[in-house]
Amino acid sequence: MKSWNKTVFAFLLLWVLVALGSCGYGALLGYEMQQYPDLDEQILIVEQDMKAEAFIKLLKDANATNIIHSKGYWHDKVVSAVTADFMDYVYFFEDEKFTRRMQIRYDQGYPQVHPFIKMVHLNGAYGAFLVAENLEVDGQRAAEIILQGDDSLPNYITISFAKKIKKYGGMYDPFIGGENLADGVFLAARGGSGEIWPVAYKISFHGQKSQVKAVPLSEAAKCSCFEQWMRGMDGREVFDMNVGEE
DSSP states (O other): OHHHHHHHHHHHHHHHHHHHHHTTGGGGSOGGGSOOOOOOGGGOOOOTTOBHHHHHHHHHHTTOOSOEEEEEEETTEEEEEEEOTTOSEEEEEETTEEEEEEEOOOOTTOOOOSOEEEEEEETTEEEEEEEOSSOEETTEEEEEEEEESOTTSOSEEEEEOHHHHHHHTOOEEEEEEOSBTTTOEEEEEEOTTSOBOSEEEEEEEETTEEEEEEEEHHHHTTSTTHHHHHTTOOHHHHTTOBOOOO
C-alpha cells in the first residue's frame, strides 16, 4: 500500500511539474538565484550604421544573456530595438542599421533581468515598451516606455505596476499586445505561481497623459498572438524576439 501511494505521489508530482512548465514556470526562477554578466557597455564599439546582426554577434561574444530583438514598422521602415540582461541601454535600428542608443532608467541596484520589449508608437514618435523581471523606478516596480522622434513628447514615460505586482505575486513572462499607444496596448503577465493574471491592463495615452485600465482577458485576446501566449508560449517567442545561439 505504501509503495502504491509513493507511485501515485510521484506521478502527481511529475504532472504538476509538467503543467507548471507549460505555463511558463521555467521563467519564474527568481533573478537573485541566477548569474548574469555585468556588461561594460562603454567598451562595446557600436559604429553608426552597424547592422543589427553584427551588434547581436557582439553581444554574444560578450556572453550576454537573454538577448532580445523586437521589430516593428514606422513610416515604411523596419525599426527594431535590442537589449539584454543587465544592459543599461536599448539600441535602436532603422532598416537594420544602428541609429542610436537610449539609456534605461532604473534605481541603483535593480538592473533589468529577463527584459521584454515591444516596438510601439505614439503620434510622431516610435520607441520601445520595456518590461523586466525586476525593473524599479523611484522605488516602484514599473514598466518603461522609451520614445524618440518627436520633441513634443517626453523621451521616458514610467508606469508603476507596484500594487498589481504585489497583488498577483509577480510580473513574469509578460505579453504586450498592440503597437499604437494612442489607441492602447495590452499588458498581461503571470504571477509568482505561474498563473495568468485574472485581468489584462490597457495602457493608452491622451496627449501626454497615460491611462491604465483593467480589462477582461477576452479584450486582450483580440490580439492574434495572445492565444499562443495563454497556451504557454513565452511572450518573447510569440513575437520572435529571442536571439538563439548560432
